[in-house]
Amino acid sequence: MLKKGDIILFGIISVIIAFSTLWVYYYRLGGNxxxxxxxxxxxxxxxxxxxxxxxxxxxxxxxxxxxxxxxxxxxxxxxxxxxxxxxxxxxxxxxxxxxxxxxxxxxxxxxxxxxxxxxxxxxxxx
Amino acid sequence: MNRTKKTVVISLLISQALILSIIESWIPVLVPGVKLGLANIITLIVIVFFGYKEALTVVIIKSLLISMLGGRGIETFLFSVTGGILSALVMAGLYNVKKDLFSIIGISVTGAVVHNLGQVFIASIVIRDIAIFTLLPVILTMGCAMGFIVGLAASFLEKTFRKINIFGL
CATH class of the missing domain: 2.60.320.10 (N-utilization substance G protein NusG, insert domain)
Structure with a gap:
């Protein structure tokens, strides 16, 4: 049911999710x-x-x-x-x-x- | 397909998208503000069997009707229509860029992600604060899961529609 091109899409989406997670992590980091x-x-x-x-x-x-x-x-x-x-x-x-x-x-x-x-x-x- | 028949079929599909939107509002989702996006099944079907213009028509009329029927204001309409238009354009683009390169599921997941990104972006403008972007990881992950389910449903529906040749194409 999945096709070859889907890997590209899922790759891009994973990168977006990873970046946003990192950003949130740094946003909440630091301070007391x-x-x-x-x-x-x-x-x-x-x-x-x-x-x-x-x-x-x-x-x-x-x-x-x-x-x-x-x-x-x-x-x-x-x-x-x-x-x-x-x-x-x-x-x-x-x-x-x-x-x-x-x-x-x-x-x-x-x-x-x-x-x-x-x-x-x-x-x-x- | 002649114009009259096309108008009737598109109208029927809009009413189905509307009903799916109403049904999904009864289904509780874990994260507040996240929706299933069941109406996206219809958007995908319209993209596959008709084209991006028809898909945009369905998305815009559906958003307009749902905000009128739900007694919701212009903000809710603009909010849902921007996400809808954005994701419909991206999904139609992916479907047409090269036939058989992307599956309906892949297109649906991407559509859901684009929809979510668009809405969070609009929300950050409305509320004038970047803190809203802290919602992204959760919303995007949920969006992928929903997009997968919706894509699966749409690809089953597409196969059945092709088999029974429902639109007489």
Whole structure:
């Protein structure tokens, strides 16, 4: 069922997957895991920067746009907990906590990601 | 095949692609945002039996109808149609570059990968962040698996269609 030319295609695809895996590996590499910052952004604007270890009690943050999403922050982790968009991809991603992880809600152009911390600000709000 | 018959056959294939899209939305997939791409079976069949123009017609009308029926906005339509057009063009190109060089399965897997690459690229523009590319390894691996299954289904379907000469070609 497979033909000769398929080897070329599968070869190219394997190289693409290998490169992307390497890139992700280096993207997540380095720094310490102690001061992780959860960044909430919508489009180009950063709405919140939260140091995850400093969060003591759970907090809910509402982000409005084309749709409304509610983000839930707890000590050590963050997630999209409610969204009124049709696809619910962001909610299904669940909790994220490790550096380099991210969850995104495309219809609302909202993204949360965990960055390496290098600042002593508790919360910056715009 | 005359024009009227062709219009009817293409319309029927579009409705089948639509139904496959609806069915696949009921099937849960492990990774959020990843879809099976069952409608790609129809795109492949159209490429094999008709050509790239007809395949593009099917992809565009299917995406338009699915976003209208699902009550989804223009973003969802643009998102699905760009991936669809990109992968349809690449698959049609591979099929026509040299007959019998690539199998339907190989073409389907490549189509799935191109579809995923296109969507992640569009997503990174929409969300304006390269962090979205960290999804690539998982999405591409899943895409290959789905592409293989879809390609297998399409090549069985192609054999049967040729045997019963369904389009009267």
């Amino acid at each position: 895991d102690s001061a992780r910052i959860a960044v909430i952004k919508q489009g180009d604007t950063q709405i919140h920067r939260i140091i995850l270890d400093n969060v003591t009690e759970g907090e809910k943050i509402k982000v409005s746009g084309a749709y409304n999403v509610i983000i839930h922050v707890e000590h050590d982790r963050i997630r999209f907990c409610e969204a009124d968009c049709p696809d619910q991809v962001c909610v299904n991603t669940g909790w994220i906590s490790k550096k380099g992880e991210m969850a995104a809600c495309l219809p609302n152009r909202t993204m949360i990601k965990i960055e390496e911390g290098d600042e002593d600000v508790d919360i910056i709000s715009h």
